Amino acid sequence: MSESVSDLQATLEAGTFAVTGEIGPPKGTNIAPALHEADEYLKGNVVAVNVTDIQTAVMRFGSMATCHLLLDHGIEPVFQMVCRDRNRLALESDLLSAWGLGIRNVLCITGDHTTMGDHPGAKPVYDLDSVGLVEAVSRLESGTDMGVDMKGNPNKLDGVPTFFTGAVVTPCADEVEPQIIKLEKKVEAGAQFIQTQAVYDPKAFEDFMKRVAHIKVPIMVGIVVLKNLGMAKYMNRSVPGVVVPDAIMDRMKDVPKEDRKKVATEIAGELVRDMKDMCQGAHLMTLGWDDTVPGIIESAGLDGQGG
Numbered sequence: 001m002s003e004s005v006s007d008l009q010a011t012l013e014a015g016t017f018a019v020t021g022e023i024g025p026p027k028g029t030n031i032a033p034a035l036h037e038a039d040e041y042l043k044g045n046v047v048a049v050n051v052t053d054i055q056t057a058v059m060r061f062g063s064m065a066t067c068h069l070l071l072d073h074g075i076e077p078v079f080q081m082v083c084r085d086r087n088r089l090a091l092e093s094d095l096l097s098a099w100g101l102g103i104r105n106v107l108c109i110t111g112d113h114t115t116m117g118d119h120p121g122a123k124p125v126y127d128l129d130s131v132g133l134v135e136a137v138s139r140l141e142s143g144t145d146m147g148v149d150m151k152g153n154p155n156k157l158d159g160v161p162t163f164f165t166g167a168v169v170t171p172c173a174d175e176v177e178p179q180i181i182k183l184e185k186k187v188e189a190g191a192q193f194i195q196t197q198a199v200y201d202p203k204a205f206e207d208f209m210k211r212v213a214h215i216k217v218p219i220m221v222g223i224v225v226l227k228n229l230g231m232a233k234y235m236n237r238s239v240p241g242v243v244v245p246d247a248i249m250d251r252m253k254d255v256p257k258e259d260r261k262k263v264a265t266e267i268a269g270e271l272v273r274d275m276k277d278m279c280q281g282a283h284l285m286t287l288g289w290d291d292t293v294p295g296i297i298e299s300a301g302l303d304g305q306g307g
Contacts, residue, residue: 006104007076008048009164011281012193012218018281019272019302020078020195020220021293022050025061031069038075041290045297048076048105050195050283054085057117064094068101078166079103082111087127088146092136099161107166107195108133108186130167131185137165138190167191169219170241171199171208179241180212187217195283198224198235200244202274209278220281223268225289225296228260229253265292269299276300 004010011018021042023034042049049070053063067077079098081091098106110130114122128136136146140161144154167186173179183194199205199221209219224242226232229252232244248267255263272282282300286292297303 004164005162006048006164008078008105009192011047015280017276017302018048018218018220019046019297020048020050020281020283021046021290022052022283022285023066023290024052024055024288025063025066027058027060029061031061031066034066035069035073037288037290038070039073041293043073043075045293046284048078050078050080050107050285053080053082053109053111054117055112057084057112057114057119057122059117059119064098064101064103067098067103071102076105077103078105078107080107080109081133082109083126083128083130083133084111084114084124087125088132088136091128091133092140092145095137095140095163096157096161099163104162105164105166106137107168108137108191109168131182131189134165134167134186134189134191137163141190164192165190166193166195168195168197170197171221172197172201172204172243173241176208176211183212183215187215192217193280194219196220196222198222198239198242198285199275200242200248200271202271202278204243205275206278218280220283221272221275221279222283222285223271223296224285225264225268225287225292226252227264227287227289228255261289261292264289265295266299268292269296272296272300272302276302 023038038049051063051066054060063080067079070077108130114120114124139146143157143160147155149155169183170179194217232249232252235242236244284293
């Protein structure tokens with residue numbers, strides 16, 4: 001086994017249950033609140049922090065710059081990269097730049113279409129999909145890019161990056177077989193860890209994990225913290241592959257506003273506790289409620305620092 005390039009890789013490869021958090025950069029230059037939240041509630045409680053990349057096609061402060069600032073705060077980032085906004089030239093260049101800034105974890109995502117965001121007239125790129133982006137990372141690590149020279153030979157790099165490369169999967173999709181096939185392709189292309197879309201049904205997740213038992217890379221279950229009943233209904237209605245069971249919906253009914261964060265923390269913690277023996281880690285997506293992370297970890301029966 002090669003030497004780990006990040007704490008996240010070392011934790012997962014050691015077989016320790018890993019917990020990651022997530023922050024979304026602001027729409028503007030005021031990055032200080034996001035960094036404060038990461039400092040206050042994520043540092044010391046999670047092994048790494050994902051930084052979303054123009055999430056849901058809404059223009060925001062850049063993921064790479066935010067990752068670099070997290071490093072300055074002593075927090076290990078996971079650089080999310082979507083294929084929607086850049087062609088292979090820009091994606092490869094950004095990967096080299098990220099490595100030069102000290103970023104070692106990268107998560108390859110296709111990305112929501114521009115019509116879902118606040119610039120619906122923007123032209124989507126999708127030169128590569130998520131499998132192609134994982135392949136691009138692997139090629140860079142092997143010392144070449146996706147282009148060729150005048151003789152048709154692969155272009156050689158002057159200096160080679162090494163990443164811990166991740167990808168995503170949706171375990172509770174209506175049609176799960178295509179998800180498994182694409183997951184297999186991502187791992188074949190070089191994905192070293194997997195984070196899932198939000199899961200709220202431990203039995204469905206257990207069934208999925210049995211079906212992918214042949215895939216020998218660590219899988220981290222994703223949990224989006226449910227802030228209220230309206231959010232749960234929205235996710236059921238509008239987020240493909242996410243199903244919030246009636247039992248959870250019932251728990252969220254008639255919860256006073258002042259108690260919503262407490263109930264959300266309990267639900268997320270119980271979900272992690274129920275699924276932690278099925279997988280290798282949990283990815284907590286708190287959507288600004290970063291102060292729930294310590295409580296979720298405690299409720300799940302985990303220690304800080306990702307396990």
